[in-house]
Amino acid sequence: MAVTWTEEQQQVIVLRNRNLLVSAAAGSGKTAVLVERIVQKVLDESHPVDIDRMLVVTFTKAAAAEMRERVSQAIEKRLEAQPDHSRLQRQATLVLNAQITTIDSFCLYVVRNYFQTIGLEPSFRIADPGELQLLKADVAQEVMEQCYQEKSEGFLRLADRYATAKSDAALVDFMLRMYDFSQSYPWPQEWLASLPGYYALADEQDLDSQEWMKGLCSYLGCLAADFKGQMEYAKALCCDEDGPQMYLAAVEDDLTRLDGLCACKSYADFSRQLSDLHFTRLGVNRKYEGSKEKQELVKGIRKSMKDALGKVQQSYFYQDLTQMLSDIREILPDVEALAQLTRTFAKAFQAKKQERSLLDFSDIEHFALDILADPNTKEPTAAAKELRETFEEIMIDEYQDSNYVQETILKAVSPE
Secondary structure, three states: OOOOOOHHHHHHHHOOOOOOOOOOOOOOOHHHHHHHHHHHHHHOOOOOOOHHHEEEEEOOHHHHHHHHHHHHHHHHHHHHHOOOOHHHHHHHHHHHHOEEEEHHHHHHHHHHHHHHHHOOOOOOEEOOHHHHHHHHHHHHHHHHHHHHHHOOHHHHHHHHHHOOOOOOHHHHHHHHHHHHHHOOOOOHHHHHHHHHHHOOOOOHHHHHHOHHHHHHHHHHHHHHHHHHHHHHHHHHHHHOOOOOHHHHHHHHHHHHHHHHHHOOOOHHHHHHHHOOOOOOOOOOOOOOOOOHHHHHHHHHHHHHHHHHHHHHHHHHOOOOHHHHHHHHHHOHHHHHHHHHHHHHHHHHHHHHHHHOOEEOHHHHHHHHHHHHEOOOOOOEOHHHHHHHHHOOEEEEOOHHHOOHHHHHHHHHOOOO
């Protein structure tokens, strides 16, 4: 029986020469659509693409194996119906070596084929997790001892704040968590070096110029717009003949507040709007005989809005702007010291791994990135351009699971 695709699924399958982002709920058929797109590109009469010229990336070995199996089965099924189809016969063979793989395996493929471009010794091995954990702990201890001997003012202040008289385990843990987090960025040392800049804020304008603040304000604006839409629906329910008209005044007051939030452009604007967060009590009509369902729906929408704005106030606006700027500036020396401590550890840890010809999966990703993008100019290298010629299309399953390193790697080899 032929599969019947929805209009949106059919679009994903047939659209060409553009970037596509597919967002759908779990179990909605995203993988089936991806498989069908692959098969239809293979059989495209005007521009057929061999399956080994597609890079299909997943995030687990099981998912990669399942994807390869499903693609293979789809090709075999069509081949059963057209046994003399030479192109299908060719794809049935090529699928065995197609790049349907995990992101880690693809990065390892890049490193093994282009290691010489970055002067990497080819005799490396992937470290055992337990071995790596012990080595990391040893290097962390060596770095801490070195820092205590050097007695830099920034480090001693940091240790005084985050270590105790009996143990500096909390500070070591802080450093290691910072290190692990930095590895999700394309160029970790540059990111660590940039961290203090996020805390060197002289005034409100500096705060508003930060990318993280722009992101927060954008999120709050979207949240306000979303609730405005919901409250407009609630107002329409109140205005229905059988609706809870006694709630209309409170809902209209809510809409006025949401209009104010939607107009906010800065953190200070949001702070002013949320500084006095109170809501008009819902009206009461003891003789109300209208729709109980509409009454409960309006109450539910309003409660969701109130709860969300209350959490926003508690999470982001628990102090005034002047005090916030003061607190941020106060921890700037700690951020500088922690970033430097983490950078020192990262270099020492990398040196120890190189001594033993060890790599972890984070190293594989970053070496792959160094092979594909010039660390100074960030431009694609000759190796990246060669791979761009190899792949006609790149498909990423569960794209939301990728980090910045992986995204940068895949962009480097994406066809222009």
